[in-house]
Amino acid sequence: MSLVNFTAREITCKLVYYGPGRSGKTTNLQYVHGRVPESRRGRMVSLATQTDRTLFFDFLPLELGTISGFTTKFQLYTVPGQSYYNATRKLVLQGSDGVVFVGDSQARRFDDNLQSLQNLQDNLLAQGVDIRQLPVVFQYNKQDLPSDLILSHEEMDDALNFRAVPSFGADALHGHGVFETLRGISELVLKRLAVGASVA
Amino acid sequence: MTVTLNPLYRFDTLVVGAANRLAVTAAKAVAEAPGTVYNPLFIYARPGLGKTHLLMAIGHAARAINPRLTVEYLTLDEFVEAFHAAIAAGHGEAYRKRFHDVDLLLVDDVQFLTHRREMQAELLRLTDALQAANRQIVLTSDRPPAEIEALDDRLIRRFAGGLIIDVSAPDYETRVAILRRKAEERRAAFGDGVLEAVATLGIDNVRELLGALNRLIAFQAVSEKPLRPDEARLLVGGGAERGEAINGRHVVEGAHSPPAPPVTAAPALAPPPAAPGFSEFDDFLSEIAATVAHQVDAWRGKVGAAILRWQGEGFRTTQLEALLAQEMVADPARALRDFEEDVERLQGMQTEAAALAPALAGSAVFRDPADLGAAREVLRQAREEGPPPPAPSPLWRLDALVETAANRVVVEAVRAVAAEPGQGYNPLVLVGAGSFGKTHMLHALGIALAERGGPVACLSAPEFTGELIEAIDRDAVAAWRGRYRRATAFLLDDVHLIADKDRTQEELFVLFNVLIGAGRQLVFTSAVPLAQLAGVEARLRSRLEGGLVVELPAPDAAVRERVLALELATRLGTADAELTGYLASRPADSIRAAQALLQRVLEAASAKGITPNAAFARALLEEPPTDASAPRRAPGSRSSGIVAAGAAASRSREKMVWEWPETGERLIEEWR
Numbered sequence: 033m034s035l036v037n038f039t040a041r042e043i044t045c046k047l048v049y050y051g052p053g054r055s056g057k058t059t060n061l062q063y064v065h066g067r068v069p070e071s072r073r074g075r076m077v078s079l080a081t082q083t084d085r086t087l088f089f090d091f092l093p094l095e096l097g098t099i100s101g102f103t104t105k106f107q108l109y110t111v112p113g114q115s116y117y118n119a120t121r122k123l124v125l126q127g128s129d130g131v132v133f134v135g136d137s138q139a140r141r142f143d144d145n146l147q148s149l150q151n152l153q154d155n156l157l158a159q160g161v162d163i164r165q166l167p168v169v170f171q172y173n174k175q176d177l178p179s180d181l182i183l184s185h186e187e188m189d190d191a192l193n194f195r196a197v198p199s200f201g202a203d204a205l206h207g208h209g210v211f212e213t214l215r216g217i218s219e220l221v222l223k224r225l226a227v228g229a230s231v232a
Numbered sequence: 233m234t235v236t237l238n239p240l241y242r243f244d245t246l247v248v249g250a251a252n253r254l255a256v257t258a259a260k261a262v263a264e265a266p267g268t269v270y271n272p273l274f275i276y277a278r279p280g281l282g283k284t285h286l287l288m289a290i291g292h293a294a295r296a297i298n299p300r301l302t303v304e305y306l307t308l309d310e311f312v313e314a315f316h317a318a319i320a321a322g323h324g325e326a327y328r329k330r331f332h333d334v335d336l337l338l339v340d341d342v343q344f345l346t347h348r349r350e351m352q353a354e355l356l357r358l359t360d361a362l363q364a365a366n367r368q369i370v371l372t373s374d375r376p377p378a379e380i381e382a383l384d385d386r387l388i389r390r391f392a393g394g395l396i397i398d399v400s401a402p403d404y405e406t407r408v409a410i411l412r413r414k415a416e417e418r419r420a421a422f423g424d425g426v427l428e429a430v431a432t433l434g435i436d437n438v439r440e441l442l443g444a445l446n447r448l449i450a451f452q453a454v455s456e457k458p459l460r461p462d463e464a465r466l467l468v469g470g471g472a473e474r475g476e477a478i479n480g481r482h483v484v485e486g487a488h489s490p491p492a493p494p495v496t497a498a499p500a501l502a503p504p505p506a507a508p509g510f511s512e513f514d515d516f517l518s519e520i521a522a523t524v525a526h527q528v529d530a531w532r533g534k535v536g537a538a539i540l541r542w543q544g545e546g547f548r549t550t551q552l553e554a555l556l557a558q559e560m561v562a563d564p565a566r567a568l569r570d571f572e573e574d575v576e577r578l579q580g581m582q583t584e585a586a587a588l589a590p591a592l593a594g595s596a597v598f599r600d601p602a603d604l605g606a607a608r609e610v611l612r613q614a615r616e617e618g619p620p621p622p623a624p625s626p627l628w629r630l631d632a633l634v635e636t637a638a639n640r641v642v643v644e645a646v647r648a649v650a651a652e653p654g655q656g657y658n659p660l661v662l663v664g665a666g667s668f669g670k671t672h673m674l675h676a677l678g679i680a681l682a683e684r685g686g687p688v689a690c691l692s693a694p695e696f697t698g699e700l701i702e703a704i705d706r707d708a709v710a711a712w713r714g715r716y717r718r719a720t721a722f723l724l725d726d727v728h729l730i731a732d733k734d735r736t737q738e739e740l741f742v743l744f745n746v747l748i749g750a751g752r753q754l755v756f757t758s759a760v761p762l763a764q765l766a767g768v769e770a771r772l773r774s775r776l777e778g779g780l781v782v783e784l785p786a787p788d789a790a791v792r793e794r795v796l797a798l799e800l801a802t803r804l805g806t807a808d809a810e811l812t813g814y815l816a817s818r819p820a821d822s823i824r825a826a827q828a829l830l831q832r833v834l835e836a837a838s839a840k841g842i843t844p845n846a847a848f849a850r851a852l853l854e855e856p857p858t859d860a861s862a863p864r865r866a867p868g869s870r871s872s873g874i875v876a877a878g879a880a881a882s883r884s885r886e887k888m889v890w891e892w893p894e895t896g897e898r899l900i901e902e903w904r
């Protein structure tokens with residue numbers, strides 16, 4: 033997917049929220065959805081299982097209007113976190129312009145986080161994308177839980193963020209850190225505009 | 233009527249927050265390079281959010297950068313009023329001219345264009361004219377162009393072609409910052425939390441906010457105790473109901489999404505439970521807009537800067553200007569790189585061409601990257617023609633020649649040649665011994681001929697031979713010949729030195745024929761009378777003799793006196809007639825020898841710190857040289873008498889007499 037289409041004068045950013053199941057990816061999108069004026073947001077498509085888990089993916093289109101002559105659209109996606117939906121994850125990941133890795137801060141989910149990150153790396157690689165070349169930010173969700181249950185922001189950074197990309201602590205349920213994360217990934221993605229032709 | 237810019241409305245007095253960051257960034261970009269980036273710039277915002285402040289700040293900043301810039305600020309009403317007055321007075325054209333000549337036009341409150349068809353047409357014309365002349369126009373309104381009732385579509389398109397940007401209401405942090413800054417300016421101090429409490433009231437109109445601050449200041453002035461936050465809130469009052477309903481207005485205009493609703497309808501857009509959170513999205517949106525604008529429009533800034541830079545260096549930048557005229561360029565970085573590469577090529581070509589033909593230095597053909605072909609053609613010609621032949625030395629001038637009875641014939645002949653080259657004496661051959669002034673005369677004549685235009689070749693015979701050898705060596709004899717054949721005059725010093733140089737003579741012979749045939753002037757000097765020229769081919773000698781051969785007499789006392797007087801006047805400002813007369817009367821077989829005498833006198837006089845005169849010169853030149861004339865060493869500055877001749881001289885301590893025995897004056901007396 034092109035980030036910038038100079039002919040149609042359109043900027044389209046596909047941002048994918050990735051992470052282990054139940055880490056709060058859909059919650060992120062729901063919070064954003066609730067804060068966007070109706071005129072700016074499209075219908076949030078969410079295909080969930082009976083137990084409210086994401087079956088396929090969530091999709092939230094955001095119309096940011098015309099910025100500097102470009103119709104700017106953000107498309108926020110989540111992937112199903114459960115390990116058996118890898119085909120869907122690969123599909124959603126295709127053509128993504130940036131990835132938010134939503135980690136679960138609970139200590140007991142430590143391995144799930146690592147596994148999911150490894151899975152992200154593998155899936156990107158399968159599409160010929162080097163994760164080092166793709167804008168990625170980390171969000172450590174559920175930081176509001178009692179401190180004895182969770183790893184701190186620093187500990188999560190130590191465990192996952194070895195490339196020192198931007199990372200945000202969050203409590204997606206109450207919105208803390210949600211827009212900060214979105215802003216973080218958007219800035220990273222949009223800064224690639226400066227690359228010019230390579231993204232055209 | 234044009235309002236003077238309010239000196240308080242500057243960028244540094246503007247509080248920048250998320251709500252106005254993009255607008256301020258764009259305004260600064262416009263102020264830094266009017267007419268090159270966002271043109272027109274259209275800023276819209278509800279009243280009291282700083283439109284006028286921004287507009288005037290642009291004017292101040294632009295003027296600070298370029299004081300010669302003509303900046304005009306006026307409200308639309310004034311614009312209309314001036315138009316009506318001009319039309320009534322029959323000065324419509326003068327009115328137009330007034331605005332067409334403005335470098336930066338700032339028009340406030342254009343929402344009043346509603347239903348004013350004639351003014352819309354006028355503004356359309358003006359916008360087009362200003363844009364065409366790369367002059368900047370900035371407009372403000374309380375609503376986006378599309379919402380100005382009955383506004384001409386063409387105007388809307390013009391505005392959209394530049395940048396339309398809005399200033400939304402300041403967020404809480406900005407409101408606190410504004411209150412703090414203004415309180416500081418008013419030198420009013422408030423207790424902790426007071427200003428913050430006022431900021432939470434959600435007064436999103438900056439003017440109202442300042443009104444609230446005034447109220448606080450006034451009450452605090454008459455109150456004995458400092459205001460408490462809750463009192464402040466009560467005092468300003470009614471703010472709680474204002475809420476944060478400032479939504480639906482964003483920094484960007486959604487051209488494809490439904491237009492932003494009018495201000496009054498704004499609260500209706502906000503879903504009640506999510507209302508406070510909207511500012512989160514607003515902040516997000518404004519930051520994204522700023523990033524996109526920065527990234528997307530960065531190329532405009534870069535191209536604008538490149539235009540200024542290359543125009544400053546004298547290059548034509550039509551290609552870059554064409555880029556700016558486009559709304560979008562597929563790959564601006566590449567276009568810029570291509571342009572700069574073309575400029576580099578031009579610079580390289582110009583350097584080479586200037587070395588080949590100095591007249592090409594600074595030629596306009598090397599200033600237009602859009603037409604490299606023309607530059608290449610000129611360079612190709614310059615390469616074919618090669619560098620110009622050696623020119624005469626500008627040190628010697630014909631009018632500085634000293635004319636006496638003895639050399640009158642020569643001087644007259646030279647003047648005749650200078651007046652009508654190639655017409656009369658061709659070739660002219662000056663014969664005379666060394667130091668008689670042949671070279672002087674040759675170069676002076678060369679300069680006079682060069683002033684008539686065209687390349688004049690003036691060099692000595694050994695130089696001519698040397699160049700030929702080099703050309704043979706480089707296999708470039710044809711180019712070398714071309715250089716001389718294009719000369720409008722050819723002056724060769726010391727032609728007798730071509731003796732026994734067969735190839736030189738052959739080339740000279742051919743050149744002679746070519747130039748004579750083309751009516752060009754030839755001048756030669758020779759230290760040997762032509763009849764005695766040995767080792768020179770007869771055909772060449774006969775050709776030399778075919779023109780006018782004049783003999784330079786040895787410079788007599790009169791010539792020497794004139795030359796010395798000239799030189800003395802140059803060096804001392806005045807010429808002592810007695811001194812020059814004396815020096816000229818001294819035996820000297822050449823001008824140079826007379827000049828050496830003068831030099832000696834001047835140096836001696838300078839050493840003594842006096843102005844030389846005839847008596848001094850006589851004493852210096854006629855007294856037998858004695859050792860007494862050598863400067864006596866000052867007492868106390870004794871040395872071994874061994875003077876180190878420089879770095880290479882022996883400085884061995886063993887070979888130096890470091891301590892000279894105290895012999896006083898005795899030794900010198902005995903020595904005498």
